[in-house]
Amino acid sequence: MSMVKQLDIRELLAQGAVRAREEDCEVLVSQVIPVKPMDPLAFFAYGAEPYAGERSFWADPNRDRILAGLGTAYRVEAEAEDRFAGVEARWRDLLRKSIREPHTHRNGTGPLLMGGFSFDPLKPKSGRWEEYADASMVLPRFLLTVAGEDCWLTVNAVIRPAEDPVSLADRLEREKQDLLSGVPATFTPMESPSFETVEVDPEAWKRSVAETAREIREGVMEKVVLARQLRVEASGRLAPASILKRLQEQQTDCFLFAVERGASCFLGASPERLVRRNGKRFLSTCLAGSIRRGSSPEEDERLGQELLSDGKNRVEHEVVVHMIREAFRTGCDAVEVPEEPVLYKAGYIQHLYTPVTGRARPGTTLLSMVKRLHPTPALGGYPQEKSVEKIREKERMDRGWYAGPVGWVDWRGDGEFAVAIRSALVKGDQAFLFAGCGIVGDSDPDSEYEEARIKFRPILSAMGGRDR
Numbered sequence: 001m002s003m004v005k006q007l008d009i010r011e012l013l014a015q016g017a018v019r020a021r022e023e024d025c026e027v028l029v030s031q032v033i034p035v036k037p038m039d040p041l042a043f044f045a046y047g048a049e050p051y052a053g054e055r056s057f058w059a060d061p062n063r064d065r066i067l068a069g070l071g072t073a074y075r076v077e078a079e080a081e082d083r084f085a086g087v088e089a090r091w092r093d094l095l096r097k098s099i100r101e102p103h104t105h106r107n108g109t110g111p112l113l114m115g116g117f118s119f120d121p122l123k124p125k126s127g128r129w130e131e132y133a134d135a136s137m138v139l140p141r142f143l144l145t146v147a148g149e150d151c152w153l154t155v156n157a158v159i160r161p162a163e164d165p166v167s168l169a170d171r172l173e174r175e176k177q178d179l180l181s182g183v184p185a186t187f188t189p190m191e192s193p194s195f196e197t198v199e200v201d202p203e204a205w206k207r208s209v210a211e212t213a214r215e216i217r218e219g220v221m222e223k224v225v226l227a228r229q230l231r232v233e234a235s236g237r238l239a240p241a242s243i244l245k246r247l248q249e250q251q252t253d254c255f256l257f258a259v260e261r262g263a264s265c266f267l268g269a270s271p272e273r274l275v276r277r278n279g280k281r282f283l284s285t286c287l288a289g290s291i292r293r294g295s296s297p298e299e300d301e302r303l304g305q306e307l308l309s310d311g312k313n314r315v316e317h318e319v320v321v322h323m324i325r326e327a328f329r330t331g332c333d334a335v336e337v338p339e340e341p342v343l344y345k346a347g348y349i350q351h352l353y354t355p356v357t358g359r360a361r362p363g364t365t366l367l368s369m370v371k372r373l374h375p376t377p378a379l380g381g382y383p384q385e386k387s388v389e390k391i392r393e394k395e396r397m398d399r400g401w402y403a404g405p406v407g408w409v410d411w412r413g414d415g416e417f418a419v420a421i422r423s424a425l426v427k428g429d430q431a432f433l434f435a436g437c438g439i440v441g442d443s444d445p446d447s448e449y450e451e452a453r454i455k456f457r458p459i460l461s462a463m464g465g466r467d468r
């Protein structure tokens, strides 16, 4: 890693080009500059045409850090089963030959990959998800990082041995100036088109819930999460930035994410963290067990208490805590888990919530923890392999990236992945929505159906749908 001070992108690219030629390799060049306050959604929306199909968005639940990526400086994809280690190895390899300016900078700035992973690489891929590889992470050409009042723009390029650094620098300068002067101060969402929802055979889904609950009572496994889908047919184009804007306003305690590939955009507002790494500290959250929100504070409180003391929901939750605790123990020391869950309240639904923390052992990386954890029994089931096989066999659809890990990892190895639930795959005037429920021995098909209906509400409402 070269130590360079106060150089502009031209000089950095010139250095990169020399090194690329000398060592006959690709060299990552990355520069972080402080910029005036910018609205990350305005930035994302502005990129709709110049960076069509190459946009990424991320916000954590506190909105402490918001990332918006445009364009692609480098893409890491993998289809195989060792996709987590594969991405990690290629990322580390690229970072080894890099020139960064400034050399040290704030978390969430500088070179970082944004993207995610499919739920199950062994499920045959349907056409709908063809633009989403089983692992696909992008180093954005331009990354806007917003942390409170502070804003930075990272410009990334990967220069190849034969590449001319001067014309690349000219292009990057031009694009950068265009973004800095062209992105409006705020983003105004487009009016949502009207739409119809189409459901695929609800009775068949309920039957598979009943059948699965019976198998669980017979001891075949402990828990399986079964998902169903809803198709949205709109009267006009569904605009990802406008949907994100409404999710941002309406789903205040959730992660926001968007991953655009080609003509599709996969986006959502997930309440569920898979894992976060900050230095040596790892954090995961167990989120499973659900009940609706009340229409008055009293009713809401009563429902919350009912959830906390409900046997079926406690079983659903405990299976998740057990698995995440064990996964943490294989990669971390000082693993801490509270004895009892608390309530996590989102817009339309409340869940049982237990945080799990630990300290990294040497060699435990963020993606190695993603690999250990995914899928947790909050999305898959328990035991892991058996439940994923059941899902493969019983769900008559391809989950694609639904319920997969989505997030970012930076040059230090810090980052965060959420579980891509409460999400939709948006394609022009169509969207595909997914929602799943943790099935245990006591599950009742009608109540699970109702629970999934509530889980569709945030994303439907952000699309401008009538409140269902």
Ligand SMILES: C=C(O[C@@H]1C=C(C(=O)O)C=C[C@H]1O)C(=O)O
Binding pocket: 225, 227, 272, 287, 288, 289, 290, 316, 351, 378, 379, 421, 422, 434, 435, 436, 437, 438, 439, 455
């Ligand atoms: C699978 C989903 O949600 C998961 C299932 C839950 C449950 O069954 O109680 C609760 C939270 C999530 O872990 C989804 O929203 O699609």
Ligand SMILES: [Mg+2]
Binding pocket: 288, 289, 290, 316, 437, 438, 451
């Ligand atoms: Mg449930």
